[in-house]
Amino acid sequence: MTGCKRVVVTGMAGVTSLGSDWPTIEANFKAGNSGIRYMHEWDRFSELNTRLGGPVDDFEAPKRWTRKQIRSMGRVSKLAVYAAERALEHAGLLGDPCIQDGRMGVACGSSTGSTEEVKAFGNMLLNSVADGLNANSYIRMMPHTTAANISIFFGLKGRLIPTSSACTSGSQGIGYAYEAIKFGRLQMMAAGGAEELCPTEAMVFDALYATSLKNDAPHTSPRPYDSGRDGLVIGEGAGILILEELEHALARGATIHAEIVGFGCNADGQHATKPVQATMRGAMELALQDAGLEPSAIGYVNGHGTATEQGDVAETLATAELFGSQMPISSQKSYFGHTLGACGALESWFSIEMMNADSYVPTLNLDNIDPACGELDYLRGDFRQMNNQYVMNNNFAFGGVNTSLIFKRWS
Numbered sequence: 453m454t455g456c457k458r459v460v461v462t463g464m465a466g467v468t469s470l471g472s473d474w475p476t477i478e479a480n481f482k483a484g485n486s487g488i489r490y491m492h493e494w495d496r497f498s499e500l501n502t503r504l505g506g507p508v509d510d511f512e513a514p515k516r517w518t519r520k521q522i523r524s525m526g527r528v529s530k531l532a533v534y535a536a537e538r539a540l541e542h543a544g545l546l547g548d549p550c551i552q553d554g555r556m557g558v559a560c561g562s563s564t565g566s567t568e569e570v571k572a573f574g575n576m577l578l579n580s581v582a583d584g585l586n587a588n589s590y591i592r593m594m595p596h597t598t599a600a601n602i603s604i605f606f607g608l609k610g611r612l613i614p615t616s617s618a619c620t621s622g623s624q625g626i627g628y629a630y631e632a633i634k635f636g637r638l639q640m641m642a643a644g645g646a647e648e649l650c651p652t653e654a655m656v657f658d659a660l661y662a663t664s665l666k667n668d669a670p671h672t673s674p675r676p677y678d679s680g681r682d683g684l685v686i687g688e689g690a691g692i693l694i695l696e697e698l699e700h701a702l703a704r705g706a707t708i709h710a711e712i713v714g715f716g717c718n719a720d721g722q723h724a725t726k727p728v729q730a731t732m733r734g735a736m737e738l739a740l741q742d743a744g745l746e747p748s749a750i751g752y753v754n755g756h757g758t759a760t761e762q763g764d765v766a767e768t769l770a771t772a773e774l775f776g777s778q779m780p781i782s783s784q785k786s787y788f789g790h791t792l793g794a795c796g797a798l799e800s801w802f803s804i805e806m807m808n809a810d811s812y813v814p815t816l817n818l819d820n821i822d823p824a825c826g827e828l829d830y831l832r833g834d835f836r837q838m839n840n841q842y843v844m845n846n847n848f849a850f851g852g853v854n855t856s857l858i859f860k861r862w863s
Contacts, residue, residue: 463543506687526566557610623796751840757783
């Protein structure tokens with residue numbers, strides 16, 4: 453499309469249960485370490501069957517943050533703001549006046565706001581008391597709490613795009629930020645998503661019989677694409693990418709890590725929780741169309757890979773139908789669990805790191821590929837050495853949301 457701007461990634465950062473910098477996370481991947489553990493904290497919920505989660509046990513808000521700065525933040529916003537701070541630092545923009553003059557906006561989301569505040573409001577409705585409620589309670593609970601807190605913390609005055617769409621919050625954040633820059637609305641965006649671990653989210657999937665019950669062997673689950681999988685595991689974390697219009701990045705001498713060349717997004721329009729193969733494929737085709745690429749140009753697909761039977765099968769059949777049986781695919785959810793609002797951003801970050809290193813992470817716990825899944829080149833065992841110009845990251849969410857992002861190697 454004539455007149456469109458090119459969009460590049462100049463900063464990347466995140467928070468996970470296996471570390472908050474790429475060298476640490478990569479070392480854990482190579483060691484085959486899992487961020488999943490037994491959640492003793494959930495033992496009091498007698499009707500919750502799963503006891504598996506992927507918490508970021510060592511996360512604390514930096515001591516340098518003031519009480520005034522954090523009073524509007526619940527845990528999910530603290531995770532998001534911390535990731536944004538480090539991504540801005542990675543981009544060489546932290547403290548730069550240019551991010552506060554209207555040139556930079558934010559697109560970020562999560563499945564929900566902080567649940568401590570939800571609990572407090574629920575207590576008010578049930579018991580007619582306002583214990584724990586104050587002027588900031590709603591700010592910590594509201595669906596756009598991550599985007600709002602990033603904007604306020606760093607003084608970002610460009611457009612604020614809340615992308616609270618469950619498992620596609622992070623990927624829609626990146627996609628809509630990319631489009632905002634591509635079509636000339638502004639020059640920089642902080643984009644991504646976050647999630648805080650909460651038993652209510654585990655209960656959602658538990659009620660659908662979609663959670664893993666391997667409570668006595670946490671490190672053996674989840675098992676995306678494996679015939680022995682028994683459901684997903686909920687995790688937490690945050691991921692933020694700094695997107696920038698190419699000429700703006702070049703003018704300030706920024707280090708460019710990748711170019712975003714394609715984004716596809718559509719909806720199933722059929723069922724709130726059952727994935728649809730045809731529209732999953734459609735989102736990938738939209739991304740290819742946006743990028744002006746044939747399917748053969750893509751060298752690797754970072755799969756959604758939640759380890760639910762319906763999701764794994766529909767996704768891989770759609771991927772195989774479009775790309776053929778030789779397409780390499782893997783899922784990092786096998787290490788962290790499903791980080792919901794954060795996964796699209798974290799997996800985009802990992803996709804770029806893998807592409808730049810020519811070294812691709814296998815799926816953990818993938819011992820026996822489910823014959824019902826699409827015929828693809830499933831990465832398992834050791835890291836795979838590949839040289840690719842383009843990689844794709846796919847995410848799918850409740851409500852029938854499908855997203856696909858394409859990243860190009862910068863050289």
